[in-house]
Amino acid sequence: MEKRAEDSTPRAAANFVLAAGLALASLTLPAAAATRRDPDWPCQQIKVPTISAAAIWSGPSLEGLGSWNTDQEVADLVEQLAARRTSLDEAQKLIDKFTDKAGAEKRARLVLVFAGVFEQLNKQRDEVLSGLARVAHRQASSADQIRAENHDFLELRGKTDNDPNKLKELGDKLDWDTRIFEDRSRSITYACEVPVLIEQRLFAIARMVEAKLD
């Protein structure tokens, strides 16, 4: 244990370098952000605020269709298609089955199905975007905190009569906060993929429904 305690200063010093890098990143990124970056958007991907129906659908217009909720079979299908637990293979089967039984209004009902899935998946996507915005702000304040801790650590270490216990305490705190910051950064990288995954799903379903319109 003592050995570990002895190691803590170099480790903290290494962390300092890392934290300094992070602090620098947090200083420079928002500067660039002022012109290019959105503070609500922590992802590398280009932010697409909403998916436009025209980008993924070349079927009839979704404007003025009325509610897709009033047709119970349509509403049930929308719910199943919008749920991410429904695989795309299952989605195809569900659409096939619905189409076979859709009757004379087949085309209009299929367009309603797509309108419903479009609305639901865009809603899911909005929630993910809001979540990402919250995380972006939390990371920005963590970076500020790490920068302040780093400053305190550096100041104490510079004093010849510093308290080694206090220095270790500051070093450990810096170590821990940096680790949390990095873990969160990694989760953000994964979370940033989610809007794209939803877009992919929406496009795939659009394609399946559109193929049934003819």
Added chain:
Amino acid sequence: MQAELIRRRGIRRRSLLLLASSALALGGASPSLAYTAYVTNERDNTVSVVDLDKMQTVKTISVGQRPRGIVISPDGKFLYVCAGDDDIVQIIETKSQEVVGDLPSGPDPELLALSKTGDLLYLSNENDALVTIIDLKERKALAQIPVGVEPEGMGVSPDGKVVVNTSETTNMAHFIDTDKREVVANVLVDSRPRYAEWKSDGSEVWVSAEVGGTVSVIDPVKHDVTSKITFSVPGLRSEAIQPVGIRFTKDGKIAFVALGPANRVAVVNAQTHEVEKYLLVGQRVWQLAFTPDQKYLISTNGVSNDISVIDVANLKVIKSIQVGSFPWGVAISPE
């Protein structure tokens, strides 16, 4: 591997027989030849091998990092793939479907084009503002030509005398004399030019501008932009229309332009320069390639991780085929 090849050939032979017999039954309609499409997947560092007879991915080849530009030798024996983050061009033997060597490409190769004779490779080095010429037999670089910043598109003229290179940041099409190996003319186009394609009669070069949202039609003798093609899809923001890959039919009548995040391929009358139709393909459509008989046009769709097969005669998307992650470039076997 050998067993798999034999099995695949067996399947191919059986399916050809089947096709031949069904063609006979249909009164002699000619069977389509089995072509293979090779698709670079930028994200997962692979090349997907797609059997266009079965319309499915039959194999995945591991390659270097960030594969993008891909071409196939005229005899169909070798593929050349830009592995941009590894700073090399890899050679894949199509028979064994394995990487058999590499070429000294210079840094960050992105797009490449073969000379008409098939013995030289022209490629753009994105980070170094250079076009490198490689002798394929000797596997060595013959020359490096300075061009604009972030060079990308490479189009070889039908007579092989001129290569047009586009530079993304300088916003120019650079005309390179292949004998002199120097830039002989620069033509300003719209923002972030991505791709240059010649009409088969050499009368026009079309250059797509991803950010500008246009295709510039250039007179290759006068080096003037003679017209600009714009695109518009109802309900879609103009920023979502980002032209990239271009292909002409052999008769020079139709051009196809991939429109990036508009998820569509535009069908353009190549004589009047009017857009006649938009085909919804897949997400972030990037590059295009015809089958040699021009029956099908293949598009790579980066975000939906698939390729679309367009029936050229009927101008219809008939199939999407899943490939790897972020498909970028595509080359199709000559037989």
